[in-house]
Each structure stands twice: as C-alpha cells, then as structure tokens.
Amino acid sequence: MYFTLLFSTFVTVFLAELGDKTQLATVAISGTSNRPLAVFLGSSSALVLASLIGAVAGGSLSAVIPADWLQLVASTGFLVIGGRLLMPMLQAGLGSSQTED
Structure with missing residues (x-):
C-alpha cells in the first residue's frame, strides 16, 4: 500500500471538508435528530460513495486524457x-x- 499517497489524500480531503457545506448540513441534521449514529452513518456513506465515484471517474479519465x-x-x-x-x-x-x- 502507498502510505504516502494514502496520508496525503486523507489530509487533503479532511482539510477540504472542514467547514464545508456537507459538514454544516450534517451538523444541522444531527441537531434536529436524536440519532447521531444514524446521521454519521448516512453522511459518511454519502461521502464514501461520492469519493468512489470521483476516484473511478478520475481513473477512467486518466486512461484517455x-x-x-x-x-x-x-x-x-x-x-x-x-x-x-x-x-x-x-x-x-x-x-x-x-x-x-
């Protein structure tokens, strides 16, 4: 495994997501719900899926461009x-x- 790439990707995405509208939406939803675990699982699943789509699209595009x-x-x-x-x-x-x- 490429730990340098893993670490730099983690840091970049983590810093980019701080204060992002996604995080603010998660805070708002969590504030109106008494089930923070469900909010966490839903928001983290959405982020993982969006990241997967981006990684697959980037990998596919890099084969052509x-x-x-x-x-x-x-x-x-x-x-x-x-x-x-x-x-x-x-x-x-x-x-x-x-x-x-």
Whole structure:
C-alpha cells in the first residue's frame, strides 16, 4: 500500500471538508435528530460513495486524457471558481474606497 499517497489524500480531503457545506448540513441534521449514529452513518456513506465515484471517474479519465492535462483543467477550474467568489468582495471593496470630490 502507498502510505504516502494514502496520508496525503486523507489530509487533503479532511482539510477540504472542514467547514464545508456537507459538514454544516450534517451538523444541522444531527441537531434536529436524536440519532447521531444514524446521521454519521448516512453522511459518511454519502461521502464514501461520492469519493468512489470521483476516484473511478478520475481513473477512467486518466486512461484517455494525460494526468498533466487533468491537473491543469482542475487547477484552472478552481482558479476560475475562486476568482468568481472573490470578485464581488473586491468590487465592494473598490467601490467603498473611492472618495467623492
């Protein structure tokens, strides 16, 4: 087993999921239920299934598209999403810093 890959994947996904909407939804569902074990089993099963689909899709795509291209597309997608999320904040900050004459 590739423990370095296992560890780096665990750390990356764990940090990405902290404060994620999935975690917030799990907290909300758990807060309205008196069965936290059922909520845990349901949410963890959903995460495992979603991760399995991602891993299978990534493995299938890498057989057709070179891994470097997949990483480039994924990183570009994240940059675009990040830019779109930052744009309203930057526009609001620029608009409030302008002074009237």
